[in-house]
Amino acid sequence: MEVGFLGLGIMGKAMATNLLRHGFRVTVWNRTLAKCQELAALGATVGETPASVVSKCRYTIAMLSDPSAALSVVFDKDGVLEQIGSGKGYVDMSTVDAATSTKISEAVKQKGGAFLEAPVSGSKKPAEDGQLVILAAGDKSFFLGEIGNGAKMKLVVNMVMGSMMNSLSEGLCLADKSGLSPQTLLDVLDLGAIANPMFKLKGPTMLQGSYSPAFPLKHQQKDMRLALALGDENAVAMPVSAAANEAFKKARSLGLGDQDFSAVYEVVKGAGGSGSGQP
Numbered sequence: 001m002e003v004g005f006l007g008l009g010i011m012g013k014a015m016a017t018n019l020l021r022h023g024f025r026v027t028v029w030n031r032t033l034a035k036c037q038e039l040a041a042l043g044a045t046v047g048e049t050p051a052s053v054v055s056k057c058r059y060t061i062a063m064l065s066d067p068s069a070a071l072s073v074v075f076d077k078d079g080v081l082e083q084i085g086s087g088k089g090y091v092d093m094s095t096v097d098a099a100t101s102t103k104i105s106e107a108v109k110q111k112g113g114a115f116l117e118a119p120v121s122g123s124k125k126p127a128e129d130g131q132l133v134i135l136a137a138g139d140k141s142f143f144l145g146e147i148g149n150g151a152k153m154k155l156v157v158n159m160v161m162g163s164m165m166n167s168l169s170e171g172l173c174l175a176d177k178s179g180l181s182p183q184t185l186l187d188v189l190d191l192g193a194i195a196n197p198m199f200k201l202k203g204p205t206m207l208q209g210s211y212s213p214a215f216p217l218k219h220q221q222k223d224m225r226l227a228l229a230l231g232d233e234n235a236v237a238m239p240v241s242a243a244a245n246e247a248f249k250k251a252r253s254l255g256l257g258d259q260d261f262s263a264v265y266e267v268v269k270g271a272g273g274s275g276s277g278q279p
């Protein structure tokens with residue numbers, strides 16, 4: 001079966017590679033077309049536009065940075081909507097808000113196509129290993145119900161994750177400044193009730209000041225922003241998340257947006273980086 005894949009960033013590249021590895025024929029498209037070459041070398045066909053990919057494939061998957069990218073790939077000229085229709089499915093796995101997902105779903109369905117929102121929990125390594133947790137909702141889905149619920153669940157999860165990352169950063173600083181070994185803190189955390197894969201994976205690299213991006217900080221801040229907007233809509237007070245969002249915003253302003261989201265540790269340490277801070 002021919003599967004289309006739109007968006008070959010950190011996640012999309014790993015996911016499309018896995019499809020190829022598992023015997024699917026894959027047609028890829030990326031806004032920066034040069035990024036398709038690596039997938040072409042693995043056997044993918046390159047489509048010139050999102051529309052041309054959809055015209056060729058029964059199912060097309062998208063993994064794009066944020067709501068504006070997800071909308072642009074569907075609604076702009078040469079976009080998904082020009083070719084989607086009966087017998088074709090579109091699966092958007094980007095992390096967006098429920099309104100974006102609903103808008104795309106309605107447009108796809110109006111043209112006779114099927115739509116699934118399917119944001120993922122995991123990161124670069126789980127994507128490479130085929131171990132992502134998929135939060136699916138939409139046509140023929142029995143998981144989260146109506147369109148929008150997948151997006152909302154993903155935002156709630158990432159809101160918790162962003163707050164935890166700030167809390168870990170503060171803990172590492174506090175340990176250090178109060179004469180304790182931050183590495184020992186990581187070891188102690190890993191033995192107790194709040195042990196978790198994220199602390200275990202990111203803690204040691206944070207102590208090395210190494211922030212090679214698995215999940216870019218600009219995307220974590222986008223998710224905090226969208227989760228806080230969901231909190232506004234539902235009158236849910238989220239002071240911890242709001243404070244965490246401020247730290248991610250500060251990190252972006254210091255040019256850390258393209259680093260891994262664990263680089264928020266630099267802000268908590270009071271060090272910071274340099275650069276434009278543009279997403």
Ligand SMILES: NC(=O)C1=CN([C@@H]2O[C@H](COP(=O)(O)OP(=O)(O)OC[C@H]3O[C@@H](n4cnc5c(N)ncnc54)[C@H](OP(=O)(O)O)[C@@H]3O)[C@@H](O)[C@H]2O)C=CC1
Nearest residue numbers: 007008009010011031032064065069095122123214215219
């Ligand atoms: N990295 C992670 O750990 C995880 C990320 N996510 C979510 O997955 C999504 C992708 O993340 P990730 O792969 O890390 O991000 P990257 O920044 O590595 O990739 C973003 C992709 O979106 C494309 N893009 C951006 N703007 C536009 C636009 N206006 N039109 C068309 N394409 C556009 C980029 O194209 P170009 O190459 O041309 O810039 C690129 O292919 C995000 O929503 C993120 O929140 C979810 C779980 C984990």
Ligand SMILES: O=CC(=O)O
Nearest residue numbers: 120121122123215
């Ligand atoms: O969205 C990010 C993740 O790690 O999950």
